[in-house]
Amino acid sequence: MAKRIDVSGLNAYYGAHKAIDDISMTIEPRSVTAFIGPSGCGKSTFLRTLNRMHEVTPGGRVEGKVMLDDENLYGSGVDPVAVRRTVGMVFQRPNPFPTMSIFDNVAAGLRLNGSYKKSRLKDIVEKSLIGANLWNEVKDRLNKPGSGLSGGQQQRLCIARAIAVEPQVLLMDEPCSALDPISTLAIEDLIGELKERFTIVIVTHNMQQAARVSDRTAFFNLAAVGKPGKLIEIDETERIFSNPSVQATEDYISGRFG
Amino acid sequence: MSVTTSHRHRRVAESRSAVSLQQARLPRWTPPVLALVAVGAGCGIGLGAGLDSTIQWGLIAALVFIFGTYALTAAVEGARQAKDRLATSMVWIAFLLAVVPLASLLWETVARGSKVLDGYFLSHSMGTLPDAMPGGGIYHAIIGTLEQVGLATLIAAPIGLLTAIYLVEYGRGKLARVVTFFVDVMTGIPSIVAGLFILSVWILILGFGPSGFAGSMALAILMMPVVVRSTEEMLKLVPNELREASLALGVPKWRTILKVVLPTSIGGITTGVMLAIARITGETAPVLLLVWGAKTINNNPFEGAQQSLPLYVFQQWQQGSDASYDRAWAAALVLIAFVMILNLVARGIARWKAPKH
Numbered sequence: 001m002a003k004r005i006d007v008s009g010l011n012a013y014y015g016a017h018k019a020i021d022d023i024s025m026t027i028e029p030r031s032v033t034a035f036i037g038p039s040g041c042g043k044s045t046f047l048r049t050l051n052r053m054h055e056v057t058p059g060g061r062v063e064g065k066v067m068l069d070d071e072n073l074y075g076s077g078v079d080p081v082a083v084r085r086t087v088g089m090v091f092q093r094p095n096p097f098p099t100m101s102i103f104d105n106v107a108a109g110l111r112l113n114g115s116y117k118k119s120r121l122k123d124i125v126e127k128s129l130i131g132a133n134l135w136n137e138v139k140d141r142l143n144k145p146g147s148g149l150s151g152g153q154q155q156r157l158c159i160a161r162a163i164a165v166e167p168q169v170l171l172m173d174e175p176c177s178a179l180d181p182i183s184t185l186a187i188e189d190l191i192g193e194l195k196e197r198f199t200i201v202i203v204t205h206n207m208q209q210a211a212r213v214s215d216r217t218a219f220f221n222l223a224a225v226g227k228p229g230k231l232i233e234i235d236e237t238e239r240i241f242s243n244p245s246v247q248a249t250e251d252y253i254s255g256r257f258g
Numbered sequence: 259m260s261v262t263t264s265h266r267h268r269r270v271a272e273s274r275s276a277v278s279l280q281q282a283r284l285p286r287w288t289p290p291v292l293a294l295v296a297v298g299a300g301c302g303i304g305l306g307a308g309l310d311s312t313i314q315w316g317l318i319a320a321l322v323f324i325f326g327t328y329a330l331t332a333a334v335e336g337a338r339q340a341k342d343r344l345a346t347s348m349v350w351i352a353f354l355l356a357v358v359p360l361a362s363l364l365w366e367t368v369a370r371g372s373k374v375l376d377g378y379f380l381s382h383s384m385g386t387l388p389d390a391m392p393g394g395g396i397y398h399a400i401i402g403t404l405e406q407v408g409l410a411t412l413i414a415a416p417i418g419l420l421t422a423i424y425l426v427e428y429g430r431g432k433l434a435r436v437v438t439f440f441v442d443v444m445t446g447i448p449s450i451v452a453g454l455f456i457l458s459v460w461i462l463i464l465g466f467g468p469s470g471f472a473g474s475m476a477l478a479i480l481m482m483p484v485v486v487r488s489t490e491e492m493l494k495l496v497p498n499e500l501r502e503a504s505l506a507l508g509v510p511k512w513r514t515i516l517k518v519v520l521p522t523s524i525g526g527i528t529t530g531v532m533l534a535i536a537r538i539t540g541e542t543a544p545v546l547l548l549v550w551g552a553k554t555i556n557n558n559p560f561e562g563a564q565q566s567l568p569l570y571v572f573q574q575w576q577q578g579s580d581a582s583y584d585r586a587w588a589a590a591l592v593l594i595a596f597v598m599i600l601n602l603v604a605r606g607i608a609r610w611k612a613p614k615h
Contacts, residue, residue, distance in 0.1 A: 051506065053502065053505065053506055056501075056502065056505055058430060081508055081509070081510050082508065083508075084505060084506055084507065084508040085507070085508030086508075088506065088507070088508075089506035091499060091502065091503065091506075093499060095497070095499040095500055095502075095503045096503075097500060097503070097504075097518055097522070098500075098522060098613035099518075099521040099522050099613055108504070108507060108509075108517075108518075109507035109508065109509065112504065112507070112509040112513050112514075112517050112518075113507075113508060113509060113513075145613075147613065158503070161503075161507065162506070162507070165507055165508060
């Protein structure tokens, strides 16, 4: 199920502005890779290039290669819609569809992509909600609107929605930054379970979170405001937090800047 | 200058430290009582001075109210509260100025229109009845208005909707700017010009006769920019996060628009379309040019002259007899009721379809 991501020589632009510069890295399957770094260093932009969401932004443009196992996401003839079915995404702010019930929210990805039998949909929704640790809280009110849940529940609903389409990779863009510590803990536990099945990439501003949940950590930085962001180093999380090979990483982690 | 300001600053600072947080307040019933006094003063002065116009009475009452409130508050509560009350009373008077004509219009129409408004009036046409005679009805005009407005909506709503979707979801660069510009221009087209345009193309050049459909086309021209504008605003209100959430699930863009963006904004869009319908229902000029008006029932909007409610009001008023005046008022009442019902339905739909929380 889970696939390896191999990025080489990736540049991303917003119009004329270069947002990230020449990034190459390998993201291992069935593991959690965390991206850390100061604001504006291109972590989120890079994350969004991994499922071709970057080009949704007006003026968004990407150069370079992103290999998902042996397929280049930016090869000619690749359909971005198919890419996004393979590489799912969870956003910073919980964004359930306001017109849909909890059930419909989870089923949205499947229903909007084709027709499914009601019984099969039910199974998938239940499985996804169980997978997102939300089933017990919502099983009696699946027909209630999804926007009526608490922030943490909404975010888990969004995770259930993302895993319902059975992606290979799950991208998470600061999934806990709008949540309280209890909900954050619930999501972090969930990430630990999900990595058995998916390749997970998570952007976070919370260094403890990166240390808690990730197997490997990548540190991004930018030379100055307005300059493109760069990958400084990527290594085992333990290494990055105890003995990084670049001074800037140590400075950032120990709170000397950023 | 600087000396005096610093001096004043010090005085303010001193007085502030001395003043407690509580201060004298006028009782709650002051504004209504003052309003009554002002109205009384307006009537009294008006009667005493022998002023004929009630508008002058009202002006005097308004001035007495404003200055009375200001002076009283300044004396009791202080300068800042006095300014606050001054602004409040101005707002109230502006509100009354806006509401009084509306209420009197409604009152006048109901009072005069209900005279001949009954089941017979609603279910019969004018037929061969001479204009000076009482009797007759507006059935033919109701049919005409419903058909013309319905056809205009069928033309304008889909085009307007698709234009708005293009502008918000796809439109980038030059074409979008040009379309926006022309929509703006269309918003300003006088209804008579829209009527003349269809008249020259449809009737003079292509040689068709007058019909409800010809009128519908002119009404559609008037309706389209309103639909585009309101739909555009509603689509812009849909958070981008919802579009991204759907796209990130691997849903194609057109399905995202159809299944996520439109359902989220459908309440507002329907309201906009309903208000646009209400706006064109009262149009007279293009109907006069293109539909001509008729005295008998014509159920076919594609052939022959038809009647419509606003045109009926206009023509009956022109006849100048007492019976036709009554009919004009009654038809106007029906027209107002129709527009009001449309507005209420629009509000109902907006509330019913609003995203649930």
